[in-house]
Amino acid sequence: MKKLLAAATLTLSLSASGLAFAEPLKIGMITTLSGGGAGLGIDTRDGFMLAIKNSGNKDITVVTEDDAQKPELAVQIADKMIQSDQVDILTGIVWSNLLMAVAPSAVAQGKFYVSTNAAPAALAGANCNKLYFNAAYQNDNLHEAMGEYANKGYKKMFILAPNYPAGKDSLTGFKRYYKGELAAEVYTQVGQTDYAAEIAQMRASGADGIFVFLPGGMGIAFMKQFAQSGVKIPVMGPGFSFSQDVLPAIGDAALGAKASGQWAPDFDNEASKKFLADFQKEYNRLPSIYAVQAYDAAQLILSAAAKADVTDADAFRAELLKADIQSPRGNFKFNTNQHPIQDIYLTEVVKQDGVLTNKTVEKIFTDHKDAYAKDCKI
Amino acid sequence: MTVALALEQLLNGLQLGVMLFLMAAGLTLIFGVMGLINLAHGSLYMVGAFACAAVAAWTGSFWIGLIASLVAAAAAGAIVELVVIRRLYDRDHLDQVLATFALILMFSEGTRWLFGSFPLYLDIPPLLQGAVTLPGGTQYPVYRLAIIAAGAIVAIGLYMLISKTRLGMRIRAGESDREMIGALGVDIRTLYTVVFALGAALAGFAGAMVGALQSVQVGMGEPVLILAFVVIVIGGIGSIKGALLGALLVGVTDTMGRFLLPQIFAFFAPPAQAGMIGGAVASMLIYIVMAVILAVKPRGLFPAAHA
Numbered sequence: 001m002k003k004l005l006a007a008a009t010l011t012l013s014l015s016a017s018g019l020a021f022a023e024p025l026k027i028g029m030i031t032t033l034s035g036g037g038a039g040l041g042i043d044t045r046d047g048f049m050l051a052i053k054n055s056g057n058k059d060i061t062v063v064t065e066d067d068a069q070k071p072e073l074a075v076q077i078a079d080k081m082i083q084s085d086q087v088d089i090l091t092g093i094v095w096s097n098l099l100m101a102v103a104p105s106a107v108a109q110g111k112f113y114v115s116t117n118a119a120p121a122a123l124a125g126a127n128c129n130k131l132y133f134n135a136a137y138q139n140d141n142l143h144e145a146m147g148e149y150a151n152k153g154y155k156k157m158f159i160l161a162p163n164y165p166a167g168k169d170s171l172t173g174f175k176r177y178y179k180g181e182l183a184a185e186v187y188t189q190v191g192q193t194d195y196a197a198e199i200a201q202m203r204a205s206g207a208d209g210i211f212v213f214l215p216g217g218m219g220i221a222f223m224k225q226f227a228q229s230g231v232k233i234p235v236m237g238p239g240f241s242f243s244q245d246v247l248p249a250i251g252d253a254a255l256g257a258k259a260s261g262q263w264a265p266d267f268d269n270e271a272s273k274k275f276l277a278d279f280q281k282e283y284n285r286l287p288s289i290y291a292v293q294a295y296d297a298a299q300l301i302l303s304a305a306a307k308a309d310v311t312d313a314d315a316f317r318a319e320l321l322k323a324d325i326q327s328p329r330g331n332f333k334f335n336t337n338q339h340p341i342q343d344i345y346l347t348e349v350v351k352q353d354g355v356l357t358n359k360t361v362e363k364i365f366t367d368h369k370d371a372y373a374k375d376c377k378i
Numbered sequence: 379m380t381v382a383l384a385l386e387q388l389l390n391g392l393q394l395g396v397m398l399f400l401m402a403a404g405l406t407l408i409f410g411v412m413g414l415i416n417l418a419h420g421s422l423y424m425v426g427a428f429a430c431a432a433v434a435a436w437t438g439s440f441w442i443g444l445i446a447s448l449v450a451a452a453a454a455g456a457i458v459e460l461v462v463i464r465r466l467y468d469r470d471h472l473d474q475v476l477a478t479f480a481l482i483l484m485f486s487e488g489t490r491w492l493f494g495s496f497p498l499y500l501d502i503p504p505l506l507q508g509a510v511t512l513p514g515g516t517q518y519p520v521y522r523l524a525i526i527a528a529g530a531i532v533a534i535g536l537y538m539l540i541s542k543t544r545l546g547m548r549i550r551a552g553e554s555d556r557e558m559i560g561a562l563g564v565d566i567r568t569l570y571t572v573v574f575a576l577g578a579a580l581a582g583f584a585g586a587m588v589g590a591l592q593s594v595q596v597g598m599g600e601p602v603l604i605l606a607f608v609v610i611v612i613g614g615i616g617s618i619k620g621a622l623l624g625a626l627l628v629g630v631t632d633t634m635g636r637f638l639l640p641q642i643f644a645f646f647a648p649p650a651q652a653g654m655i656g657g658a659v660a661s662m663l664i665y666i667v668m669a670v671i672l673a674v675k676p677r678g679l680f681p682a683a684h685a
Contacts, residue, residue, distance in 0.1 A: 034487065035597050038495035163657045171650075185650050186640065187657035191601050193592045194397075196390035196522065197636045203517075204383045220497055220593035228502060228591075230509030230517035249497035249593055 024059045025305050028087035030077050030102065031116075032094050033066035037216055039245040040094045040290050041066070044116050046283050047291030048092065051298035054278065060305065063087060069094075071101040078102045082109055088310040089114060091297055094290070096120040096139060096166050107131040110313070114301060114320075116294040119339065121169055125372035128337040131313065133320055135297035137262060138339045138370035139166055140173030142238035145260035145344040145364040146211055147177030150236070156183045158207035158233070160198060162218065163187035170213040170238065176371065183207035188214075193221045199229045207233055215240045220249045227253035234258070239358075242349050244288035247356040254349045254356060262340075263292045263329045264347045264358040272328035286357060292328050299325040331367065337376035341367050382514045387637045388630065389512075393522045395629025396529030400584035401602055402609040402621040403536060404577030410616025411552045411573045414463060415471050417478040419581050419606065420599025421485035426451040426582025427589030427598060428489055431500035440503035444586050451582020452575040459574040464567070482600070490596050497595040500586075525587055532580065533622055540618065549573060553616065608664055612671050614678030623679060628664050635663035 029048060032041030045064055052060060063085050067074040074093065081087045089112040093099045099118035106113050107129045115134040123129070124138045150157055159174055159182060161167035171185060183205040186198055202210055210233050214222050219241045226235065239261030242254055265276055265286055275295060279287040287295075304310075304319035323334050333341040344365040347358040405419045429450035434443030458481060466474045502521045509517040540546035548569055551559040560566045585599070592598070609628050613620025640656030647655065671679065 033495070034490065038490065038596065039497065042495050163654060163661070168654070182649070185653045187654050188636075189657070189661040193588075193598075193601065194390075194394055196393065197387055197633045200383060200386045200390060201637065204380065217497060217593035217595050217598070220595075221591065224501075224593075225519070225591055228507070228509065228519040228521055230519070245496060246593075249499050249595070251499050251501055 024061070025089070025301075025310055026085065026087045027060065027062045027301065028078070028081035028085060028090045029062055029064045029092035030067050030074055030081070030090065030098075031064070031092035032069045033064075035069050037069045037094060040117070040216070040288075041092070043245055043288045043291040044092055044094060044294040047279070047287060047294035048116065048298045050275075050279055050282055050291075051295045051302065053282075055302050057302060057305070060302070064092075067093070067098060069098070071098050074098045075101050075105075078106055082106065082111055088112065089301060091301075092116055092294070093118050097164075099123075103132055104129075112310070112313075112316070112320075114297045116297045117290055120165065121372055124337050124339050124370055125375035126377075128372075128376035128378055130317055130338075130378050132338060133300070133334070134339045135300055136293040136340070137342070138372065139169045140176070141344060141368060141370060142240070142260045142262075143170045143173030143213065144177045144371075145346075145368070146236055146238060146258075147174040149258070149260065149346055149364050150174075150178050150209060150211065151180065154180060154209035156181045156205075156207050157209045157211055158183040158186070158202050158205050159211045160186045160188065161213040162190045162192070164190050167213060174211055188218075190218075192218060195222045195225050196229075199226055199231060202233060203229070203231045209233060210235045212237045212241060216246065220246050223250045223253045223257070239289050239347065242347075242358060243290070244286045244357065245290070247349065247358075251356070252351070255351065257349045258361070259347050259349070259358065260344055260364060261289055261347050261358065262342050262344055263289055264345065264360045266357075266359055267328060267330065269328070269330050271326035272330075275328040286355065296325065296327050296329070296332065299327070333367075335369050335373045336378070337370070337373040338378075339370055339373065341369050344368050382516045385514060386512075386516050386518065387633055389518065389526075390522070391630035391633035392626065393526050393629070394633055395626035396526050397584060397588055398602075398605055398609050398629055399529055399622050399625035400532060400580055400587070401606040402613070402625050403532065403618060404580035405603075405606050406610040406613070406616055406618060406621045407536075407549075407580075408574060408577040409610070410618075411549055412467060412570055414466065415474050415478065416463070416577075417475060417603065418458065418481035418485065419577070420603030421482050422451045422455055422578040422581040423585035423588075423599040423602060424485065424489060424596070425454045426585030427500070427594045428493060428498065428585075429582065430586035430589055431498040431594045432493070434500055435498070440501070440590065443500070444583070447582045447586035448579045451585070452579035454582075455578020456571055456575040458578075459571045463574060464570070467570075486596050493596075495596065497593045500589045500594050502590045521591065525591075528583075528587060532583070536618055545572070605664075608668050610678075612668050612678055614681040617678070617680040620678055620680035627667070631667050632660070632664050635660040639663070 031044045065077045090106050091114045094117045096118040103113045113132045117136045119134045119139045159171050161170045236258040239259045242257050242259045303324045304316050308315040308319045310316050321334050331343050335341050346361040346364050348361050350359045408416050426447035430443035430447035433446035434440050506521045506524050509519050512518050609624040613624025639660045640653050643652035643656040
């Protein structure tokens with residue numbers, strides 16, 4: 001009943017804001033639903049579909065396909081969706097390397113791409129595009145926030161990331177704001193599962209803080225092994241390292257870890273409370289930041305579709321740019337490069353009613369913009 | 379860099395090697411006895427880890443989970459052998475690779491169907507929690523020491539089984555001449571099922587032990603499988619002794635490479651680049667070692683007796 005009421009309210013607010021939904025809109029969602037990264041893709045899909053369902057909009061169809069975290073498969077699916085399914089908008093890709101394989105060619109064929117997560121620097125600066133929007137962040141942002149946070153109270157940081165583009169962006173982002181000394185800068189293999197050698201180095205390095213960017217299973221392995229090692233240096237990372245999709249698997253080893261994020265389940269605004277309640281009711285688990293980002297991406301598309309026809313690309317784009325949505329994140333605007341301007345917070349892993357989750361500690365950045373927008377000329 | 383740190387890293391390498399040995403032993407045993415390339419060995423490792431995590435969550439005891447992992451992996455192995463693998467012995471290796479690759483996909487999606495896409499939680503048992511102080515003052519996790527001990531016990535157990543028991547005698551006989559042992563009245567089909575289940579149980583045991591230290595998730599077996607293949611190629615395919623030494627060599631080389639190479643490159647390059655180059659070369663190191671060994675000894679360090 002509550003859900004029905006909520007859906008009705010949202011539908012009302014949308015229809016009150018303008019025209020009825022006249023033109024049918026077809027969205028192609030390519031995301032990772034199998035393999036080791038499936039948890040991220042499933043949260044993306046579920047967050048996105050929650051917003052679509054809440055809107056009650058029957059003119060929108062979403063086609064979903066699994067990319068299995070493989071770039072070549074993502075490209076094939078995108079071609080099929082554009083040519084035979086005739087979608088108007090593509091979305092859903094989690095990984096930057098897959099996005100780089102799909103988004104530039106999709107926008108070149110005149111389709112919109114609204115990213116729910118992946119945000120490589122290459123598409124935020126000189127190669128930005130009118131049809132490419134990012135509803136999540138720019139890849140560097142959460143790492144920049146941790147760099148800024150580390151300036152307070154940490155003098156010698158040990159930083160670690162996997163040796164691939166997003167890993168390098170991560171440490172670059174961290175160093176852009178961190179002013180102190182580095183104990184070491186270590187790159188590990190992608191998919192590495194044993195961190196004994198790195199943990200031994202951390203112990204010997206004399207660092208007073210550790211920053212790790214290890215998404216998915218890598219982070220689970222690292223945190224469990226770190227907790228057993230007897231090393232007592234505080235660990236921090238970007239939100240992905242301690243996101244809701246991995247926390248249950250890390251267990252109490254994650255308690256106390258500091259991270260940066262644009263959203264946490266304890267956010268005190270109406271949109272966030274409603275999102276959290278709806279998501280838990282629908283899927284019976286806590287949402288991760290991937291779910292919030294996808295939820296907002298869907299809200300953005302819905303807000304534009306309510307006022308403009310997607311076949312009129314300029315009008316649709318203008319409506320998207322207004323970002324006329326109630327984001328669970330609170331403040332949300334688009335910058336000139338069509339990436340978010342938003343607040344970034346410090347969070348801490350806590351246990352509430354037996355469930356591990358993130359609690360907001362303080363705001364690190366207000367209206368944070370990425371470093372590449374100045375190179376974007378659109 | 380201190381002596382204590384170097385020793386700790388050596389211990390880490392040893393422990394990684396032991397983990398790889400648990401995985402490689404079953405793989406090489408199956409290849410040695412049946413001449414079968416089993417790509418689905420990583421899936422049996424995953425089955426062990428999931429069985430342990432699920433049963434440990436249900437009963438609250440890691441140890442019951444560990445037993446469950448052995449039973450589940452051995453049962454999965456025996457079923458797979460009876461239903462699929464049995465039809466592949468007379469086929470060439472390409473057919474075996476294709477069929478066992480299909481098994482990987484079926485195991486992965488089956489596990490996802492049963493347990494969902496999110497990683498499971500499996501913690502180290504309270505008995506083995508925490509760290510102990512080693513001579514020299516470094517702290518070292520108890521659980522990693524336990525893995526080294528478990529690996530040593532498995533190695534000794536396998537040695538005893540193969541050299542001292544009737545089953546071991548038949549396994550050795552099966553390795554050297556399978557027609558002859560069949561002609562002498564040994565039920566070779568049952569022997570194959572038993573060996574396959576034994577190999578699977580070893581993989582499941584490794585999965586459960588490692589699962590407590592890493593992430594129990596779908597697809598966790600495949601990266602380990604690649605390393606296990608490197609190990610048995612270096613050690614000599616079909617040789618348990620080769621698997622043990624190959625595993626220790628790979629474990630120590632990999633750990634020491636990750637530890638030392640960035641420091642060596644730091645003499646020539648700024649720290650950020652040294653880290654990046656060192657990390658990249660370290661991830662190649664075991665494959666370089668494998669290439670060198672194969673160039674000198676094309677059949678590995680300890681080739682099995684038969685051709």
